[in-house]
Amino acid sequence: MPLYKTLNPNSQTCVKIWKITESYDDLLKPLDLKPNSLERVLGMKSELHQRGFLSVRHLLRDFGYTDQDLFYDDNGKPHLKDEKYISITHSFTFSGVIISDKPIGIDIEMQRDKIGIIAKKFVDYEFNYLKKDSKDYIRKLTVIWGIKESLYKLFATPGMLFKEHFLVIPFALKDEKTIAWIDYNDKKYRYNTAFLEFEGFTCAYVIP
Template sequence: MPLYKTITPNSQTTVKIWKIEESYDDLMQGMTLKPETLKRVLGMKSELHQRGFLSVRKLLAEFGYYDTDLFYDENGKPHLKDGKQISITHSFNFSGVIISDSIVGIDIEKHRDKITVIAHKFVDYEVDYLDELSSCYIKKLTAIWCVKESLYKLFAVPGLSFKDCLLVIPFELIDEETKAWVDYKDKKHLYNIRFLEFEGFTCAYAAE
């Protein structure tokens, strides 16, 4: 089943993850898209991106929504017409959607060694508890990125610095949860974050 996983962290929040096994043509079959959505899909140069985008519409259907129920604001943040809060992510052959009564953020990332090259761009405080020689170093870096990306989507302030404004307290991968805060305009906003690993990927999600 392409619907890979459903998680219900509380009665107001649901996460659904899709494993993208279908071809572009299979995903398009029977799908009704708004003209602007279809134009956007057809304009994508990468079929992998197209399939990720379309799989998100499949996830919407799993929640009982249609493409017409989804719209984006001027900052590219997704919204649902019924007022429910939504966040969207896709990476390679997985996509995810979280829907809640509260403001939410979600991110999925593949474990890749190249994350070490950009670590200096998003890690600061976290250096104190990271061990570059650990066999879990790539996974921990990926988890930190996912946590920060989910918070960035939730907080929705364009240009918010991952390195300076988003801080993740020490955690163990086995715990599958941590706390993180957004330090913005002399105020600190604390959030509980949950994360999980599957098939060489990490997913993190946050809710207010």
């Protein structure tokens, strides 16, 4: 079982990352999926997405849960029946799950040059400290996207915009952490964030 990494950012929170090396059949075989989960996975056109979906269920098993313990609300946010908080992500050959006693969010992204093309869609304040000619520019953009995606998953409020409502404080890649803010409807929320890089991917997560 390719459990790739386990992190414990605090005593109430655990992050698990899976490297997806198995075939679709090998991932599906040991799982007991709910009928609607099976319907979802069979309806996916991409085997990569199918394997990502199934690998998340393997991560749940590693936490001691099953697919039956997981459900989604009307905004598509995942929840656990025991009322612990959960956030889920998968990107190409990696998936990740974070579980905590408090609201959290997680995102994994492949580091790709094309993020530079769409930077203006999700970056505003952060341009004050980003340097486009830096060799770290794409990696830092990927961290910022991952943190903002994690914030969005945590808050799960329609109408929030990455560019306008989320701010990521200046950081160095070697620090593997920074602070982020949500500024929305005249209220400000402060979050601790962390990130790590591996095999051309970035994983970011947010904890209050």
